[in-house]
Amino acid sequence: MIEARELVLTLGGRRVLDGVSFSVARGEAVALVGPNGSGKTSVLRCLLGLVPYCGQARIDGHDCALEPIAARACVGYLPQRSCFADSTAEEALRFVARVRRVNPARVPLALQQVGLQSCARQRARTFSGGMQQRLSLAAALLADPPVLLLDEPTASLDRGGQEDFLRIASELRQGGHTLLLSSHRAEEIDRLADRVLELDGGRLEPDRRPERIVALRPKKVAS
Amino acid sequence: MRARETLLVAAREVREAMRSRWFVLSAASFLVLSLGLSLFGLAGAQRSGLAGFDRTTAGLLNLALLFVPLVTLSLGGLGLAGELEDGSLAVLLAQPITRAEVYVGKYVGLLGAMATSIFTGFGLAGLVVGALAGGGNALVFLQLVGLTVLLAAVTLAVGTLLSAALGSRAKAVGGAFAAWLALVYGSDLGTIGLAAARSLTPGQVFALALLNPVEQARVLGTLALTGRPDVLGVVGIFGQDLLGTNGLSLLLAATLAASAAGALAGGWALFRKAVVP
Numbered sequence: 001m002i003e004a005r006e007l008v009l010t011l012g013g014r015r016v017l018d019g020v021s022f023s024v025a026r027g028e029a030v031a032l033v034g035p036n037g038s039g040k041t042s043v044l045r046c047l048l049g050l051v052p053y054c055g056q057a058r059i060d061g062h063d064c065a066l067e068p069i070a071a072r073a074c075v076g077y078l079p080q081r082s083c084f085a086d087s088t089a090e091e092a093l094r095f096v097a098r099v100r101r102v103n104p105a106r107v108p109l110a111l112q113q114v115g116l117q118s119c120a121r122q123r124a125r126t127f128s129g130g131m132q133q134r135l136s137l138a139a140a141l142l143a144d145p146p147v148l149l150l151d152e153p154t155a156s157l158d159r160g161g162q163e164d165f166l167r168i169a170s171e172l173r174q175g176g177h178t179l180l181l182s183s184h185r186a187e188e189i190d191r192l193a194d195r196v197l198e199l200d201g202g203r204l205e206p207d208r209r210p211e212r213i214v215a216l217r218p219k220k221v222a223s
Numbered sequence: 224m225r226a227r228e229t230l231l232v233a234a235r236e237v238r239e240a241m242r243s244r245w246f247v248l249s250a251a252s253f254l255v256l257s258l259g260l261s262l263f264g265l266a267g268a269q270r271s272g273l274a275g276f277d278r279t280t281a282g283l284l285n286l287a288l289l290f291v292p293l294v295t296l297s298l299g300g301l302g303l304a305g306e307l308e309d310g311s312l313a314v315l316l317a318q319p320i321t322r323a324e325v326y327v328g329k330y331v332g333l334l335g336a337m338a339t340s341i342f343t344g345f346g347l348a349g350l351v352v353g354a355l356a357g358g359g360n361a362l363v364f365l366q367l368v369g370l371t372v373l374l375a376a377v378t379l380a381v382g383t384l385l386s387a388a389l390g391s392r393a394k395a396v397g398g399a400f401a402a403w404l405a406l407v408y409g410s411d412l413g414t415i416g417l418a419a420a421r422s423l424t425p426g427q428v429f430a431l432a433l434l435n436p437v438e439q440a441r442v443l444g445t446l447a448l449t450g451r452p453d454v455l456g457v458v459g460i461f462g463q464d465l466l467g468t469n470g471l472s473l474l475l476a477a478t479l480a481a482s483a484a485g486a487l488a489g490g491w492a493l494f495r496k497a498v499v500p
Contacts, residue, residue, distance in 0.1 A: 011498060045313075045499070048313075048316070048317050049316070050313055050316055050317070050498070050499040051498050051499065052496050052498070068319075068321065069319045069320070069321060070319075072317060072318060072319045072320075073319040075317070077314075077317035079310065079313055079314060079317070081310045082310065082314060083306075083309045083310040083311040083314060084311055084314065085235075085239050085306060085309070085311040086238075086239045086242040086243065087235070087238070087239070091238070095231065095235055096318060098231050099228060099231055099318045099319065099320055100318065100319060123242075136314070139314070
């Protein structure tokens with residue numbers, strides 16, 4: 001479902017990704033782990049075409065560089081830091097619904113799913129980090145895409161929000177969605193991931209099973 | 224590039240602009256200044272016996288040359304850089320939508336918001352003057368409105384170029400203000416200084432003026448109002464002698480359109496490969 005071959009990303013003269021190759025099968029949940037600056041978010045940004053990279057990335061058979069619209073149509077993205085400019089929660093989701101050609105009638109349901117139905121007319125800019133993250137999750141799930149790219153999905157959520165997210169993500173996983181998440185949280189990885197890919201200094205370490213993640217120690221990032 | 228998606232982004236941009244305090248304040252100021260200048264112009268016209276519409280149009284031209292570049296350069300400057308900085312551009316570009324659709328949609332949306340502000344300000348001013356002083360030359364007034372929108376298109380494109388080049392909100396606002404000073408004041412002073420120091424010929428001064436969209440709009444607007452040499456200035460007189468009134472008007476309008484297209488193309492060249500954090 002997701003295939004990356006020899007991804008190389010250089011930013012400001014620094015090699016952020018150095019020949020990263022991996023694949024994620026349909027319905028599989030894979031966690032990207034590693035210390036800060038190891039390239040976890042950069043892998044997701046390459047798949048979304050947010051950065052110019054070398055190598056090849058494919059989502060559901062669509063080349064992310066050559067067929068970006070088809071590739072991104074398969075993907076729901078939950079960024080580490082969400083922002084919806086000056087839109088209200090409802091407007092932000094309506095925009096996503098129109099772009100993704102989804103019936104806007106699904107918007108109230110999506111807001112309800114993440115517990116934001118009472119804040120539909122409030123500007124997303126005024127939301128707390130956790131509420132913005134919930135809104136982002138609603139936007140990512142609105143079109144029910146088969147692939148979800150989740151970047152530190154519970155980083156700004158409180159305990160209740162984390163539980164809600166893990167419940168929703170577990171349901172999605174059981175429903176056959178493909179998940180690629182970057183995370184530092186052992187509990188999140190343990191509950192969601194079938195497989196762990198460890199990045200260090202922009203390189204991929206050999207696969208690790210989720211149960212071993214608890215034992216992973218922070219490593220110094222290669223400059 | 225798909226029209227539907229581009230228009231969706233444009234509509235989103237109009238909505239965002241209408242919520243921006245800076246834009247709302249600018250639009251309100253533009254409306255108040257347009258009305259104030261119109262009424263002031265009418266009061267003066269009653270003493271001097273000049274036609275109310277023409278006098279008002281001349282005042283509004285000066286307002287447009289000062290005010291519109293200031294607003295549009297800032298608006299364009301904040302457009303991409305603001306969303307790049309706060310992370311909303313990443314959310315937008317993660318949707319099945321191309322960078323070209325986002326880039327053009329944002330520009331079209333901001334221009335639509337600015338054109339609405341111009342139509343409202345000048346429209347109300349025109350109605351007030353028309354009601355109080357009679358029709359006058361309404362065609363010239365409409366030409367002024369069209370010219371102002373064209374100037375807005377150019378300076379908004381320059382602002383968008385700055386936004387793509389500088390990438391951060393603070394730098395883009397600083398760049399926009401510097402560009403405004405350069406276009407509105409610096410260019411004239413520079414041309415005068417160069418002309419004096421290097422003994423430039425009128426042709427060289429004319430060529431220099433063609434680099435500044437505000438000066439082009441000033442001459443084009445003045446040509447629509449009056450062909451009097453004492454008002455046109457050296458650039459206008461030289462151009463009029465060289466090309467005739469219609470030829471010069473056509474050249475200036477084409478140069479303005481080309482400037483907008485050039486700035487937009489430059490901005491796109493930077494944005495299409497930009498790193499989105």
